Amino acid sequence: MASVRRRGTTVAVLLGLLLTVPACGPVADRQARELRVGYDSLDGTRAVWPPRGSLAGDATATAAVTEAVRAWxxxxxxxxxxxxxxxxxxxxxxxxxLALVAADVPGESASWLLQLTGRDGRYEVTRASEYTDPGYLVYADVLPLHLPDGRRYLASGRVERLLGPDGRALMLTDGLTGAVKVPDCRAVPVTATLRATESLPRGRAADRLLDLGVATVDPRYPLVRDDTGSGRRALDGLDTCVLADEQGPFGSIPRRIGDRDAPRSVPESWPMEKVAVRAIGEMTLGGGNDPGDLEQLTWETDAGTMTAVVYRPAGDGTPVVSPADRSNPLQTYVLPVPGQPLVVLTWRGNRDASLSVPPGTPRLVERPGLVVVPMPASRQTFSLATAEKTYYRSAGGR
Known part of the structure; x- marks a missing residue:
């Protein structure tokens, strides 16, 4: 695979992938009225998403699925x-x-993964998750399903082996796994081994993903690319339901359509890939003797790089996370520590950078590139002066 920039986001795209879509004649007319079964994508001579499932050749089922997707x-x-x-x-x-559809929604420049359930000859969309990069789903190699018995995965024709969260190989039947034990609110790894193809002459031993948990609610897509394994380390011990909350890192920046928030759409802060963490300092709260760790979490979204801070108390204390902050020379985070809310300010420390805080503000932590202060009762402005420019950020109040 190779990486390209599309709408500000790095996505995995197959070199040499050929899409063969008939442009005219009876076949094109049929496709305009009826969903194709499988997808016309080839990696060399290998079909990436061939028709699969016991009803793939059933015209009645295909027509019923098409009707449900048309109405959605x-x-x-x-x-x-x-x-x-x-x-x-x-x-x-x-x-x-059961049917799984890769749905192109050009009005939103997005791909939707639609899960449909059939009954009495009719189908309905029972799950719908949005991946905010157009065309991604037909380039992907592992797709998630959520059924009453738990998580399942659908693997592309390139997948030779798929390892579940416990590191054991999952049995694939016509590309579909059996039920996989995935926690509600904890990130777990899923790793595919890809066959040698025209775009990957040597194959790929470990194509890594993170599943953010079966409690991930629609329309949020639960799989995140984790090529280096940094995301697994970054999210270790964190509750992904808290991360996804509207005050958590992944759920806190709503998507805007026009001049309005779109709360039913995927948040702009929802992760797509490159989740990572770095230590930024230590902090002791509440008169304790042992300092906890302050970390900066970063990840990529379709809207660019997002960041947040995580405070991990010493011992078995529950981690505290901030809402997301877009990448900025002066990062400003509100850390909702119970009974002692804080403002954490970080920047790239160098001799030419100088941070100013409102007069009389105590600095609970101060080191190059990091200052922690109590949450102000009213809105206050902080500034970072550099050789080229002064940056201003505000925090505090309600």
Whole structure:
């Protein structure tokens, strides 16, 4: 795979991937009215998403899935473009009809993963998660499903082996795993071994992902790329439901459409890849003797780089996390420590940078590139003077 920049986000794109979409004639007319089964994507001669599942060749099931997808609308009332979408799997799980559709929603420049359940000859969309980069799902190699018996994964035709959270190989039947034990609110690894193909002549031994947990709510996509394994280390011991909360790092910056917030859409701060952490200092609170660790969490979204701070108390205390802050020369975080809310300010420390805080503000922690102060009762302004420019940030109050 190679990395390219698209709408400010690094995404994995296959070199040499060929999309063969008929442009005219009876086939094109059929595709305009009916979803294709599988997807017309090739890596060399290998089909990435061939038709799979026991109902892949069932015209009645395909028509019913198409009708349900045609009727579905996104949270902002956009519809699926059928000719550029496809049914990636259509079959039955535990006797119940199931279909998984990669849906192109061009009005939002996004891919949606639609999970449909059938009953009495009709299908309905029962789960819908948005990946905020167009076309990603048909380039992906592992896709998540959530069924009553737990998490399952659908693997592309390039996947030779898939390891679950416990490091054991998962059995694939027509590309679909059985039920996988995934916690509600904890990140766990999923690792694919990819076959040698035209775009990957040597294959790939470890294509790493993180599953943020089965409690991840729609329309948030639960899988995050973790190529280096840094995300697994960064999220160790953290509650992903807290991270996803509207006051947590991943859920705190809402998506805006036009001049309004879109609370039913995926937050702009929702992670896509490159989750990492670095230690920035230590801090002792509440008269304790043992200092806790302050860390800076970073990750990539479709809106750019986001950051937050994590305070890990000494011992078995519960970590405290800040809301997200967009990447900025002077990062400003509100850390909601119970009974003692704080403002954490970080910057790239050098001899030419000087931080100013409001007069009389006590500095609980001070070191190059880091200052921690109590949360002001009213809105206060902090400034960072550098050789080129002075940066201003405000925090405090309600």
């Amino acid at each position: 609308r996104s949270p902002i009332d956009d519809r699926v473009h059928l000719p550029s979408s496809g049914i990636l799997w259509s079959g039955a799980v535990d006797g119940a009809p």
